[in-house]
Amino acid sequence: MSTDKVNRLEEAGGVGYVWVDDRVPASGYLKKQFNKVFPDHWSFMLGEIALYSFILLLLSGTFLSLWFKPSMIEVIYDGSYAPLNGVHMSEAYASTLDISFDIRGGLLMRQIHHWGALFFVAAISVHLLRVFFTGAFRKPRETNWVIGVTLLTLALLEGFAGYSLPDDLLSGTGLRIAQGIMLSIPVVGTYLSFFIFGGEFPGTDFIPRLYTVHVLLVPGIILALITVHLMLVWFQKHTQFPGAGRTERNVVGYPLFPVYTAKAGGFFFVVFGITALMGGLFQINPIWMYGPYIPDQITAGSQPDWYIGWLEGGLRMMPNMEWVIPGGYTISMNVLFPSLILPGIIFTAMALYPWLEAWATGDRRPHHLLDRPRNAPTRTAIGAMSLAFYGLLWIEGGNDIIANTFDLNVFAVTWAMRVALFVVPPLVFVFTRRVCLALQRRDRDKLLHGYESGVIKRLPSGKYYEQHQPISDEEHAVIMARAAAPKPLPMPEKYDDKGVKQKWYAVKMTQAKLSHFFYGDQVPMPTAAEIEEARHHEAEITAERDDEIETSQAEALSPRQ
Amino acid sequence: MTFLLARRRSRWATPVLLMFALAIVGVAYAAIAAQNASADAPRAASSTQIDEGRKLFLEGCSSCHGLNAEGGYQADGSVAGPSLIGAGAASVDFQVSTGRMPLANPGAQAVRKKSIYTPEETAALAAYIASLGPGPAIPTEEQYSTTGITPEEMALGGALFRANCASCHGFSGKGGALTDGKYAPSLTNTDPRHIYSAMLTGPQNMPVFPDSSLRTDDKRAIIAYIETIREQPNNGGIDLGRLGPVTEGLLLFTLGLGALIAVAVWIGVKAK
Amino acid sequence: MTIEPTGEAPETPLPVHHPRRSDIDPRAAKRAERQVGFLFLGSGLASIGFIVAFVATPIDESMYIPFFGDVNASNLLLGLLMGLSLFLIGAAAIHWAKKLMPDVEIVDQRKAEASTQEARDELLDSYVTGIDQTGVKRRPFILGSMFGALALVGLPAIVLLRDLGPLPGNVLRTTMWTSGMRILVAETNQPIRPEDLTVGTLISAVPEGLKEVMEEEGNLNELAKSAVMLIRMDPSEIVSDQTPPDAELPWTYQGILCFSKICTHVGCPLGLYEQLTHHMLCPCHQSTFDLANSGNVIFGPAARSLPQLAITVDDDGYLVAQEGFTEPVGPSFWERG
Secondary structure, three states: OOOOOOOHHHHOOOHHHHHHHOOOOOHHHHHHHHOOEEOOOHHHHHHHHHHHHHHHHHHHHHHHHOOOOOOOOEEEOOOOOHHHOOOEEEHHHHHHHHHHHOOOOHHHHHHHHHHHHHHHHHHHHHHHHHHHHOOOOOOOOHHHHHHHHHHHHHHHHHHHHHHHOOOEHHHHHHHHHHHHHHHOOOOOHHHHHHHHHOOOOOOOOHHHHHHHHHHHHHHHHHHHHHHHHHHHHHHHOOOEOOOOOOOOOEEEEEEHHHHHHHHHHHHHHHHHHHHHHHHHHEOOOOHHHHOEOOOOOOOOOOOOOHHHHHHHHHHHHOOOOOEEEOOOEEEOHHHHHHHHHHHHHHHHHHHHHHHHHHHHHOOOOOOOEOOOHHHOHHHHHHHHHHHHHHHHHHHHOOHHHHHHHOOOOHHHHHHHHHHHHHHHHHHHHHHHHHHHHHHHHHHHHHHHHOEEEEEEEEOOOOOEEEEEEOOOHHHHHHHHHHHHOEOOOOOOOOEOOOOOEOOOHHHHHHHHHHHHHHHOOOOOOOOHHHHHHHHHHHHHHHHHHHHHHHHHHHHHHOOOO | OHHHHHOOOOOOHHHHHHHHHHHHHHHHHHHHOOOOOOOOOOOOOOHHHHHHHHHHHHHHOHHHHOOOOOOEEOOOOOEEEOOOOOOHHHHHHHHHHOOOOOOOOOOOOOOOOOOOOOHHHHHHHHHHHHHHOOOOOOOOHHHHOOOOOOHHHHHHHHHHHHHHOHHHHOOOOOOEEOHHHOEEOOOOOOOHHHHHHHHHHOOOOOOEOOOOOOOHHHHHHHHHHHHHHHHOOEOOOEOHHHOOHHHHHHHHHHHHHHHHHHHHHHHHOOOO | OOOOEOOOOOOOOOOOOOOOHHHHOHHHHHHHHHHHHHHHHHHHHHHHHHHHHHHHOOOOOEEEEOOOEEEEHHHHHHHHHHHHHHHHHHHHHHHHHHHOOOOOOEEEEOOOOOOOHHHHHHHHHHHHHHHHHHOOOOOHHHHHHHHHHHHHHOHHHHHHHHHHOOOOOOHHHOOOOOOOOEEEEOOOOOEOOHHHOOOOEEEEEEEOOHHHHHHHHOOOHHHHHHOEEEEEOOHHHOOEOOOOOOOOOOOOEOOEEEEEOEOOOOOOEOOEEEOOOOEEEOOOOOOEEEOOEOOEEEEOOOOOOOOEOOEEEOOOOOEEEOOOOOOOOOOOOHHHO
């Protein structure tokens, strides 16, 4: 016991803390964590938006769960919303109407929950893009990347489940589509559908089961994965952008307490606040206008929430391929491919990407300094191309609304998107790569010749030139970071010195070629000597020119002989 | 002038100018944009009215619909204007007073615009076509007026709207795309008589909902529902067009994520 | 093979720290302090305002926003006040950190990535000793039986899920439609005579007795597969329909056709009927069926034509089905054949 010493912490008012610390000795650990350094960049906060949105969803969702009735039992509505009075509907839908019209703050919480869900998935997506384009998924963070891709998939499922719970016409149509997709799965499709729905569609079991999934199972898994995700970031320390004073062996930034506590804590309130403002200002998912789900009704302009849009677009775009194989079995490729096979390939490729890139470039070093996207032109181009592919599918998901708003033929829109899906991504790839290499050339120029200062001078001979200023040390350090980029692998020898063909030659050759594809076109970095020489040369020329101007000015001002 | 000149380099100059330009364009557009179709009800037919209608028909309609409204054909054999015998007064009243006819340009679909005929001329045309063969009559106010309708009937109208109309016109009556450039128009500004006539006559590609299958009371209930949702406030806030998740997603990425990223940048930027 | 970097990124010192206004000017610091304080106060006011608005605003009152029209007053006020009360705390904390908390960058060293070889060796030793102590190497029977047990212990959990639902059986192949069943208008449940339909009419319809079946089963399953559409066109416009060559009666009746309302793509209900072109468009993924031509698909992802229901007229003159559907309705499935 410390009663014989003056306990400074107790004096400072931390009596409660001391009580805990007497039982679990945490002070040493906490002291270190208080001074833990976090690097500062706005793009590092995108993941935080996702985290705070998730907490917000847990809170607002708990509120909603106090009134929502996850039941498909038919009731007759007699609440405040007149246009639905006397209409038969499920209890789930009726309770959602009650939340929206008869519980104060109910509609606000519903809208906060829904906007929050949209933010959640959007934030995960842009966070994923940031991590991808800066190469933060490289060793030692591959596992965290896979956890992230898993979180994205779970978030998509969770959102779909969430907006389907109210059992309204729009989301019920989405469930019907999901069930149709299930039916298309070979061999087990009908069994899967009957087990999940407790029989035929729509049945009466699905909404209660979906509720358990949405409220308990998936949030639990997400919470566990987020915890592991954050623990890995904590222990591996966050990556940082290259710059002055930053190396692979350190982290430069601000301490957790008080600076990051204030900034990150503040950002949590900002995310919550902006979501609440949107919940109050902008109507979202007005289920009372959609009406209850009845399987023979539908609305024009049926779309899922934005994050499912790309799957919807795939379903709309796909040509009507269906095969009946011997035995009388049907393979509905028109449904299977865009909704299950293609997403399966995409998510698998995404999850495996760190290993794919490590193999293709041969770069298995750990990386804690981020890549500027321009310094990894092929990776950036692959990312841009994938984004273009995704974006085109997403646009097709809204093809009828686009057609109606812009007076276009909806069939023509679909055909245009079908063509664009194959034509645009390769173009985007080539374009992005060229832009990256052009930016590298610009960087090299800046190193050697400085930046254009905007000061234009005219020589007596009549020639105009722009003065260049040397770049700052900070910028110099940032540009020079590309020196750490890997060189392409050397081409393997086909035969060793005894004339025997090397094992795995074809594989090694492919790997070498891929590494050239990734890093073969880098603009050469100037050496330190070259930079020094160029600067010296630049300074000389500037001095010469300034001299010339001065001399001629002096001559002009002096009296004629 | 010096007040403005002195502030031309202010950092507010560009935003203010932009708002000003936007306001001018908005006002100019509103002033020039087409008016709604007239909604006055026509009078009952008389023989002079039928003659007048025939004259108007020959002048403005026969070039496509044929001299005796038997239908007109183009040089390549395709239909220029279908036969109007049996089309009934209701079709004419709908097409002409919403300005869809005469067609301004041939296209996938007749577009609603300002009617070029007065209500009396429209009535005359309708009377003439009605005289050529029996067809649906112009709906009376008794049939389409929703005064005195009970809330239960209006709710039934909603159920009928969702069962029969929403698949083309959308859950909010904002309209929807059909094939090959055709569309189901928005019902935001359609008056009750025209809604009734459209259901009754099935203009162009809209299916026909005759009174024998969708009774007058049902039609009136549907009209009541449409009027109710048109007028009702947007409970949740600004409505983003009542088009569903597409516009909601658009707002999310522009305003929503934009605002959050703006704050993130504010956090990350070094304080001065 | 090991990778070679293209060059060496030189180590550079930290950038020079530039003091902020609030670091050097005590008045600027005071101003920042006031700003942070007022932001916190604003939040407090908004929180109290929320409570007042919650109690004072009737839940069904609308208010008018310029340009945007009428919205619900309670939702707007509660949202604005809650939003402000949260946002201002965040803004205050961020402003406080940016202006008043130190902004000098500090450096922390990263620890080694991996454990030392020594640590790994020690772990390996502990592990090997432990395995030795279990004696599995000398007792393969334990090892084998253990793996066997573990492999099987998970199966009960899977088997417990069997009663989630019935086996599909033949349910997907049949609907309640049968010979002589009247066709009723959906929602109003009236029977239909051919004279009720003019050319160009579209009616959403259901089988007679559907209401009772749904009440008995307590669900909407039968509606989800037996919903149909009645369309009337001029008989001369029917190019083909699905009447088999050996049928006694045609499947159509005086230009009236009956098709399943459920799209053969993934099951959305149809309804966008174009009277002049006889095209039926599905709003979900734009599958288009030509109803004048056996319901064949002319655009979109649906692979199979729309199932047609054979109809005729009963003795009282009402439209009835001749028999049930002769193929499964709705989306395709593996066993469909």
